[in-house]
Amino acid sequence: xxxxxxxxxxxxxxxxxxxxxxxxxxxxxxxxxxxxxxxxxxxxxxxxxxxxxxxxxxxxxxxxxxxxxxxxxxxxxxxxxxxxxxxxxxxxxxxxxxxxxxxxxxxxxxxxxxxxxxxxxxxxxxxxxxxxxxxxxxxxxxxxxxxxxxxxxxxxxxxxxxxxxxxxxxxxxxxxxxxxxxxxxxxxxxxxxxxxxxxxxxxxxxxxxx
Amino acid sequence: xxxxxxxxxxxxxxxxxxxxxxxxxxxxxxxxxxxxxxxxxxxxxxxxxxxxxxxxxxxxxxxxxxxxxxxxxxxxxxxxxxxxxxxxxxxxxxxxxxxxxxxxxxxxxxxxxxxxxxxxxxxxxxxxxxxxxxxxxxxxxxxxxxxxxxxxxxxxxxxxxxxxxxxxxxxxxxxxxxxxxxxxxxxxxxxxxxxxxxxxxxxxxxxxxxxxxxxxxxxxxxxxxxxxxxxxxxxxxxxxxxxxxxxxxxxxxxxxxxxxxxxxxxxxxxxxxxxxxxxxxxxxxxxxxxxxxxxxxxxxxxxxxxxxxxxxxxxxxxxxxxxxxxxxxxxxxxxxxxxxxxxxxxxxxxxxxxxxxxx
Ligand SMILES: Nc1ncnc2c1ncn2[C@@H]1O[C@H](COP(=O)(O)OP(=O)(O)O)[C@@H](O)[C@H]1O
Ligand SMILES: [Mg+2]
Numbered sequence: 001x002x003x004x005x006x007x008x009x010x011x012x013x014x015x016x017x018x019x020x021x022x023x024x025x026x027x028x029x030x031x032x033x034x035x036x037x038x039x040x041x042x043x044x045x046x047x048x049x050x051x052x053x054x055x056x057x058x059x060x061x062x063x064x065x066x067x068x069x070x071x072x073x074x075x076x077x078x079x080x081x082x083x084x085x086x087x088x089x090x091x092x093x094x095x096x097x098x099x100x101x102x103x104x105x106x107x108x109x110x111x112x113x114x115x116x117x118x119x120x121x122x123x124x125x126x127x128x129x130x131x132x133x134x135x136x137x138x139x140x141x142x143x144x145x146x147x148x149x150x151x152x153x154x155x156x157x158x159x160x161x162x163x164x165x166x167x168x169x170x171x172x173x174x175x176x177x178x179x180x181x182x183x184x185x186x187x188x189x190x191x192x193x194x195x196x197x198x199x200x201x202x203x204x205x206x207x208x209x210x
Numbered sequence: 211x212x213x214x215x216x217x218x219x220x221x222x223x224x225x226x227x228x229x230x231x232x233x234x235x236x237x238x239x240x241x242x243x244x245x246x247x248x249x250x251x252x253x254x255x256x257x258x259x260x261x262x263x264x265x266x267x268x269x270x271x272x273x274x275x276x277x278x279x280x281x282x283x284x285x286x287x288x289x290x291x292x293x294x295x296x297x298x299x300x301x302x303x304x305x306x307x308x309x310x311x312x313x314x315x316x317x318x319x320x321x322x323x324x325x326x327x328x329x330x331x332x333x334x335x336x337x338x339x340x341x342x343x344x345x346x347x348x349x350x351x352x353x354x355x356x357x358x359x360x361x362x363x364x365x366x367x368x369x370x371x372x373x374x375x376x377x378x379x380x381x382x383x384x385x386x387x388x389x390x391x392x393x394x395x396x397x398x399x400x401x402x403x404x405x406x407x408x409x410x411x412x413x414x415x416x417x418x419x420x421x422x423x424x425x426x427x428x429x430x431x432x433x434x435x436x437x438x439x440x441x442x443x444x445x446x447x448x449x450x451x452x453x454x455x456x457x458x459x460x461x462x463x464x465x466x467x468x469x470x471x472x473x474x475x476x477x478x479x480x481x482x483x484x485x486x487x488x489x490x491x492x493x494x495x496x497x498x499x500x501x502x503x504x505x506x507x508x509x510x511x512x513x514x515x516x517x518x519x520x521x522x523x524x525x526x527x528x529x530x531x532x533x534x535x536x537x538x539x540x541x542x543x544x545x546x547x548x549x550x551x552x553x554x555x556x557x558x559x560x561x562x563x564x565x566x567x568x569x
Contacts, residue, residue, distance in 0.1 A: 046561060051559070073480045077478025077479075078478070080478075081477075082473075082560065088472070092217050093213070102478070142477075153564050
């Protein structure tokens with residue numbers, strides 16, 4: 001899915017935090033949004049991912065604006081995955097059940113867990129595994145319906161360097177198989193893994209590296 | 211079904227609070243309905259014993275105030291289709307040391323409706339006691355009623371709690387105690403289809419009196435309506451309290467689980483799915499609370515029935531109809547109480563999962 005932001009501005013009250021953003025996210029690309037804290041990464045990511053409506057401008061998904069996409073729940077479930085800084089795994093469900101909650105096709109769960117190296121943790125609960133394993137389960141939940149694109153805001157914010165690099169590796173390998181990733185992070189190391197790096201500063205795109 | 215149970219177990223403390231609040235409300239509804247229903251049904255079955263038609267003083271609000279002339283029974287008993295007419299005086303008076311006891315003056319032909327467990331039916335100057343009061347007074351030889359001594363001729367057992375805790379005597383003695391000839395007549399008929407004609411006939415004989423089918427009388431009896439309305443009002447209050455308990459606890463539950471519902475929205479589960487999840491959780495609590503409340507209510511009613519203090523006057527009945535009605539009430543309590551918090555949960559914006567500010 002090709003995502004296109006056109007003249008996007010965003011205000012929180014009177015404070016303008018995005019000041020005219022025009023970008024294109026190509027299908028299947030691994031895009032990193034980097035920049036200082038407060039530069040507008042999260043706001044931009046939220047707008048690109050349907051969670052937030054821009055104050056000015058528009059976002060198109062394969063040429064269609066949000067209101068033309070039909071039921072937003074169906075659209076998210078079929079096309080978009082989310083990974084947040086906190087794993088938000090449901091604590092009373094096992095890791096496998098957490099993934100199953102999102103799954104449209106349950107036969108995909110086990111192969112995916114294997115792919116992510118958490119196949120033996122299916123029966124465990126989120127408080128019985130490590131931080132890295134939790135985030136892998138959250139990533140599995142985001143990937144289970146083979147979305148066109150996964151949005152992640154600071155997905156490694158709670159992980160040590162080793163686990164953080166593991167997550168970037170995962171994104172990279174899945175993006176090679178066609179899943180797009182849009183990841184907002186203040187961690188510059190992500191630049192070594194992403195195809196495209198969008199550098200934000202004070203609500204504008206300062207630079208795009210390929 | 212597994213998932214809601216897991217969620218409930220995870221939130222054990224709040225689940226327990228919702229469960230307790232529901233159980234108490236449901237038990238309160240059971241008890242108030244059972245007790246008021248019991249009063250009505252005891253009094254009704256007393257009137258229905260050999261009473262297809264009831265005759266009272268016209269326009270009285272309470273059978274206790276009714277005063278009609280016993281001599282009319284002779285005329286009434288001659289009406290075609292009337293099998294038997296019995297007279298009753300209904301009263302209440304202190305019987306040393308009990309502050310208040312139901313006193314039933316009945317015509318001799320009605321004695322047979324009491325099954326004796328001891329002694330004989332009362333002659334003049336004698337009374338027979340219901341088994342409950344007979345036990346409470348420790349098998350007395352005599353009782354003192356309205357400053358007069360009456361010999362105890364025997365004791366009877368009645369499944370009607372009022373009677374079992376009461377004193378039965380002849381019409382003449384009761385007439386003297388309560389200064390009236392009769393409170394009501396009860397007629398049994400040979401042929402129920404003639405009841406309308408018979409009622410019309412009786413109402414013609416004496417305009418001071420009013421005859422009704424016993425069923426019709428019970429339906430229109432004001433005292434029963436008052437009891438029923440009060441119990442409905444108290445029941446409705448218990449229902450509201452139950453709902454408020456659920457609303458406040460479920461709001462806290464939803465608040466605790468914001469992340470969970472936000473993530474459900476982000477993975478594209480519909481609002482309806484989330485609402486149904488929460489409704490199924492409270493429905494499970496409701497069903498368990500209902501079962502526990504039913505058991506507790508039956509136990510409490512059993513205790514009350516056998517408590518000396520109440521003389522068997524309180525005799526709650528939990529009928530199948532009541533069980534079904536209260537079950538519906540419990541389910542609606544759960545649904546109504548959960549709906550608002552569930553709608554709130556279903557609208558939690560996944561945006562709230564993205565940390566604002568931050569790096
Ligand atoms: N919900 C909000 N209400 C008001 N201001 C906000 C809100 N979210 C973010 N901001 C402000 O918008 C600016 C950009 O924030 P954000 O998009 O979170 O940047 P980043 O993710 O790069 O740190 C910051 O100044 C932040 O304080
Ligand atoms: Mg941010």
